[in-house]
Structures are given as C-alpha cells and as structure tokens.
Amino acid sequence: MFRAMYDWVLRMAHHRHALRSLAAVSFAESSFFPVPPDVMMVPMVLARRDQAYKIAAVCTLASVVGGMFGYAIGYFLTDVARTMLEFFRHNAFDDFTAAYNKYGWALILVKGLTPIPFKLVTIASGLSHYPFALFVLLATITRGVRFFLVAALLKRYGEPVQAFIEERLNLFAWGFLVLLIGGFAAVAYL
Template structure:
C-alpha cells in the first residue's frame, strides 16, 4: 500500500497543477500522510530549476500550516485522532517518554524532526498534546522545514539531476549528522 501511495505522489510531479499538489502533500504530510514532500519536489525542481525557490517556499508554507493541524490534533483530539496516528507509526510507547520531557527539549525535537527523516508528524502531534509554546513551535518549524526544503532546492538548482541520488539516499543522513553536530556543539558550549 505504501508503494502505491509513493507512486501516486511521484506521478503528480508532472501534473499541470503540481504546485497545488505539492502544497497539499506538504500540508497533510505534517500531520497524517506517510510520504514526504521531497518526493514531489525533486522531480519538479529537476524539470524546472528556475522554479526551485518557489517550489521550496510552497513546501515550507504548506508544511508549517500542516504542522499547525498536527498541533491541533495533539491539543484537541489526541485520544480520538492523535493516538491512532501514533499507533499506526509504531510510536505509542514514545508518547509516555515525550509527555515527561518534551517541553523541556521541544525546540530541539521540532528542529530535529523537521530536518531529518524522523516523522515530523509525530512531533507536530506531540507538540500539541504536551502544550508546547505555539510561538516556539511555529518558529522552529519554519527554521527546520525551511532549512530542509531550501537546501534540497539549492542542491538541485546548483547541481541538477546528478545530485538526485545523493538527496534521495543520503541527504536524510547528512541532516541527521548536521543536527547531531549542532546539538553536540551547543551541549559543549554549556560546559565551557
């Protein structure tokens, strides 16, 4: 089933209304949809590099707005909607741990999930469920998703199709390593 959803999403990259489809996918991916917007962004930018920044901006705005939907699910419908979504992702046990420590580290959780392969929707829902400060949530979402989408756009704009395999297979790892270095650097500064 996931493969069918992936193939459907990828097929929309050539659609005449691809930007609207990207906005829709970016919006729902932030709260319920399993396929990341990158699947659409990559072929769209390769086909029209001059639109790379517009494509990244659409993904960013729609993703943050979708993140607000995830936040609302967590805040107002955790029992009826949020818990089943987390259960389908196999993250039910993580909820207990998140509830205890989330708001102390909420900025970092949103930043990490927004940039890495960790499902951003889990963090959007948990942010609402734990009552994370909404301003912090939105600002961090803009930072994280903006970095992710605009770095992808820049790489494709600059290097074109040859960078596609790197982005699809290794960029998640690169973002993860970047976040680890960032967190490690900030932690190290606390001790100096």
C-alpha cells in the same frame, strides 16, 4: 518498478496543478500522511530548476500549516493520550509533557530536518501543549532549512544529480522505503 512513478512525477512537475499537489502532500505529511513531500519535490525541482526556490517555499509553507493542523490534533487528543499513558504507568503523561517542554525545541529542529515523519513532532507538540508560537517559529526554521537546502543543491547540481538518480532509481527508491519504514520502527520502539 519505480521508473513509471518517477516519470509520472516528472510529467506532473509541469502540470498546471503541480504546486497545489505538492502543497497538499506537504500539508498532509505534517499532520497525518506517511509519505514525505520529498517524493514530489525532488523530481519537481529537477524538472524545473528555474523555480526551485518557489517550489521550496510552497513546500515549506504547506508543511508549517500542516504542522499547525497536526498540533491541533495532538492538542485536542490530550485527554485521550493522558488516559492511555496513565493506564501503563502513573504520571507517564506528566513526565512526557515535562520532558517535551524541556527538550521540545531540539526535537522539533532535529526531526524537522530528517525523513522521520514530521507529524510525530507536530502531534507531540500539541499533546504536550508546547508553546504554539515557538512551535510555529521552530517548524518554519527547520522545514525551511530542509526544503531550501534541497532546492539549492538540486538547482546548483541538478543535471549530475538527476543523471545519478536516474541511473540508480531502484536503489534510491528502495533506500527511501527502508528509511521511511525504519523511521516508523524507530519511533515505535524507542
């Protein structure tokens, strides 16, 4: 079931618009799209290990710019969020904002490394009016570490990793879907 999609992404890695497509997915994932850029980045790096760091740089830059857009979404929805949270509990929004501004740095750094959708952090940062320059700095660090680490590992161990993934493609694809859905569920119920 996943083989055709995997083969298509590998073919797209050599397409003249591959980096633009990756940038679009990375941008969108940081602000509104549910699928992380790893779905495209990993096969692209495996197909073009000589460009691993260029691919990671594009992915990082687009993710940070998309995060700025996600921040703006949250920032301009502050009144809506305040009204919704205050409906459930008095001072809920103020409590959220105080907690986020105290621990936001840790949330940004940790969640930026995980498969949990980064857009949740970017929008929450905007909602709480977290200091924008600090948000951009932390987002750049966490997304850069994530994407450059993946690129470095795939560049170094590409052939065995590619063989391992291809032999267990369905297992990886289903595992990724479970992690993605689990991430959304964790955010919704925690």
